[in-house]
Amino acid sequence: MPALTELASGIDALYMSGRGDVSEALLVDLKAARAAAEEANEAVPFDLGGVEVRVEPRSFGRYPYRLLTDHGLVGITSSAALPAIRVQPKSEHLHAVGPAASAAWFTDLAAGFTRQLRMTASRLDVFSDWQGFELEVENRTHFVGRAKRLDTHEEDGRLTGFEFGRRSTKTVAGRIYDKSLDVANTGKLWWHDKWGSAYDPRRQVFRVEFEFGRKGLTQYRVDTAQDALDRAADLYLTASTEWLSQRTPISDATRSRWPVSESWQRVQRPSFAASAIGLERVAEGKGTGALRRLLPYVMGYLASYGAATGAGSLDDLLRTLPGHARDYELISGMSFQDRLDRAHRRLRSA
Numbered sequence: 480m481p482a483l484t485e486l487a488s489g490i491d492a493l494y495m496s497g498r499g500d501v502s503e504a505l506l507v508d509l510k511a512a513r514a515a516a517e518e519a520n521e522a523v524p525f526d527l528g529g530v531e532v533r534v535e536p537r538s539f540g541r542y543p544y545r546l547l548t549d550h551g552l553v554g555i556t557s558s559a560a561l562p563a564i565r566v567q568p569k570s571e572h573l574h575a576v577g578p579a580a581s582a583a584w585f586t587d588l589a590a591g592f593t594r595q596l597r598m599t600a601s602r603l604d605v606f607s608d609w610q611g612f613e614l615e616v617e618n619r620t621h622f623v624g625r626a627k628r629l630d631t632h633e634e635d636g637r638l639t640g641f642e643f644g645r646r647s648t649k650t651v652a653g654r655i656y657d658k659s660l661d662v663a664n665t666g667k668l669w670w671h672d673k674w675g676s677a678y679d680p681r682r683q684v685f686r687v688e689f690e691f692g693r694k695g696l697t698q699y700r701v702d703t704a705q706d707a708l709d710r711a712a713d714l715y716l717t718a719s720t721e722w723l724s725q726r727t728p729i730s731d732a733t734r735s736r737w738p739v740s741e742s743w744q745r746v747q748r749p750s751f752a753a754s755a756i757g758l759e760r761v762a763e764g765k766g767t768g769a770l771r772r773l774l775p776y777v778m779g780y781l782a783s784y785g786a787a788t789g790a791g792s793l794d795d796l797l798r799t800l801p802g803h804a805r806d807y808e809l810i811s812g813m814s815f816q817d818r819l820d821r822a823h824r825r826l827r828s829a
């Protein structure tokens with residue numbers, strides 16, 4: 480059996496809610512900004528305490544104002560039935576600057592327009608990534624835990640993951656899945672930087688992840704965002720020992736008496752030494768991943784364009800492309816620069 484190698488572990492999601500009094504002047508401005516966004520049918524720029532964000536023409540769940548920042552989503556409401564603020568940092572921001580710094584950035588942002596702000600944790604995902612943790616579809620019967628539901632996922636006859644429990648309960652849910660396949664599908668190649676030199680691109684990376692919803696956090700006496708940061712490693716250990724474990728089959732018919740597998744004993748205790756890889760490296764990884772996904776389409780369209788214009792080579796095609804592109808700017812009424820600016824915003828928000 481190949482050696483078990485930990486590639487990364489820590490926090491992959493920390494959603495927060497902010498209670499307090501949001502500035503009335505801000506709510507008035509947000510109402511006008513959302514109306515402008517609805518009229519334009521796209522997000523519009525907005526100054527949020529000196530930070531440039533974009534107000535979308537749609538709600539963020541039950542929050543009428545959905546704000547896009549380069550680092551994640553912010554929802555704002557005037558309803559007394561909800562926390563005034565909902566915050567959902569991007570995973571890449573958590574890993575680029577570290578969970579504590581990410582939480583502090585959003586807390587500082589919210590404090591700029593909210594009196595008596597108190598940030599609570601509404602969801603926490605803790606994870607570990609491994610190579611050498613070999614799993615097959617048949618292994619689903621080797622897991623023992625509290626979850627009543629187990630879903631198995633396959634792709635082309637290959638196991639891509641197990642799901643334990645239901646996220647909709649807002650308590651605890653578990654996932655074990657092929658993270659290397661997920662990275663390839665989503666283009667988040669910055670994970671290769673996160674995994675570092677220990678990563679072998681020829682081998683699968685399996686992620687073990689536990690999601691604690693608000694009810695689950697309350698059950699384990701986690702209230703504030705700082706509580707979640709401080710207790711993340713303990714929650715992972717609790718989930719991987721009391722809530723779910725992988726066992727080695729023996730003749731005993733009672734699976735709960737089967738011994739915990741050697742691999743799982745290692746999986747239960749990752750280093751949890753979260754490392755920040757930097758915003759620049761994450762941005763580079765996102766750009767490279769997007770390019771890999773787009774190039775097959777770009778090359779196909781360029782070939783069709785070349786055939787339509789009678790180009791005999793790539794150089795011939797590139798000589799005629801600027802002229803046709805400028806003609807289309809006039810026909811469509813939109814400059815290429817505007818299209819490029821929109822594409823940049825979409826990539827930042829992805």
